[in-house]
Amino acid sequence: MLSFSRRTSSLLATTACLFLVSCGADDVASPGAGSVDVVINQPAPTPTPTGTATPTPLTAAQFAAATTANGATASVITVDEQLALVTGGSNNNVNGFGNTLSGVYPVSGTSLTTASNPQTVLGNTSFIQNTSYVGALSGPNDNSFSGWTCNSTAATFLNSSSCLAVPNIGSGGSTATCPTGTTDAGLVQTFRACRLPTVITSSLTLPKISGVFYRFSGQTEVGNDVGATGADSGVTLTIQPGVTLAADGSDSAVDLLLVNRGSRINAVGTADAPIIFTSQQNLASNGVSDVTQGQWGGIILLGRATTGVCATGTGGTTGTPCQAQIEGVTGRNYGGSNDADNSGTMQYVQIRYTGFEVSPGNELQGLTLGATGSGTTIDHVQSHNSSDDGIEIFGGTTNLKYFVVTGADDDGFDVDNGWRGFMQFIIAAQKISGATADSFATEIDSNGSEDLIPRTYGRYANFTFVQSTGTSVPVAAIRLRGGADFAFVNGIVKTPSGEGCVNIIASEGTGANRTTIRAANSALQDVGPPTFNSIYFQCQGR
16 A cells, blocks of 8 residues: 555656646746746744733832830831731732722622631631622622612712712602601701601601601710610610601701610611611702711710720729710710620611711711620611711620721721621721821721720621722721731722731730730630731732
8 A cells, every 4th residue: 555655646746747847837937037026924923922910029018017006116016027917827918919999899700819718717607608709799790789878989889879869758748747756847958857856765666758857956865874784775766768867967066866775776778778867968969079078976876785994983893894985975875794785776777977076086986886785786887978987886796797888087997995796798998088197997906905804806707998099198908906806807908009908006015925916815815816818908009
């Protein structure tokens, strides 16, 4: 077979040569002078692939900030030590960069770093949910914050309306009748104002009535304080889905709603009909702007759970449980010994345009929790444009889920005085017009008292913290100090140019005994240094 093939090939080649000669092909194949030039176009070289740009690693000084507390320079936690705490965890990325977020939403459904099981990391399966992604949102189409939130330049959410919009109060205010327990205060715009009593001494329900909003003026209280150990008052303020409540704002009094120890609030909206607490200015078109804040005092819930900061004559061996006066008002206390205390339920609620500085260091914020217990339910709540913190928690054991802070002038989540709890699916999106120089996505401490019991002990899972460039740039997004015990898992932290991501502080001890990062000590209720797992850090505007 091989000989036949070769002979056949030779015969075909000879035949082809004879054919070409007979056709004059020999002259064409050997052009002489004056013949047509044959131009050969060389193919363009294939470019060498450049691959994905590799970011320059941040220095420790760019990632973290080392500051002193109370002048205790010996207790400084260096930037190298802070970075080592973070890199010592699992699945953390400290060099995030590029187009990763669109506002607070990830630009893709792929987790920015490998997620951890928060139930396992935090040792909680009853409240914490397992997730396969980092941050509060799984991707660009996550609708868990849709509808019940409102939109602003700080953050926008899928299918949500503008925070500037007049709430959906409805028509028919001119003929509407105020429900029992409220007082007709006339028309505001076209809406019927039904005023709440200054002190609500028996249970009151606020139904959704088209054309009606509920007005509160000055310090409006639910129940009277029953003390640290008193029996429940039996007074509950119930607010139905879709109801709007507005602070008066027509006089010099600070308008706020306060729920005393032993009483409850039952404000349960829905995703399609959230309950809205706002200022009366927000009831008129163009009555507020994107920078409006501080038009009323906010909401305060006071409970009988434990707290670490005690008024004189309480706590310790006095026989009276530890209690203290809440910030922003006079003579209203929080604290007790019942960590399961129930101050009510707030779900699908917006709190707009709050915050008030009574005096330096004595402020009102969007929502204030004073030693509320684990029986208190807080989820699907937005605090928008507070002139102070979005939420501040003084002690207690209340857990939070689906809580978003937008446009706060100070901190997003401020916890202290021995709060012991869990938060999951939380967002802090700082105002873009220049928050205060001391503003953080979260500020965590024990009010400067390093070893008070209960020790602040918090766990954050699935959080998104986005700091914005403003006239004053804080040193970091996360401030952790005061000997507080904390764990962070499945988070996203993004800061602008000039701002690091973490600021861990100790104000007592030296060497290995510095508070906040020292080893566990059960006698002091101390579980050891903070832990970080599956956190994507995109610092310094990268």
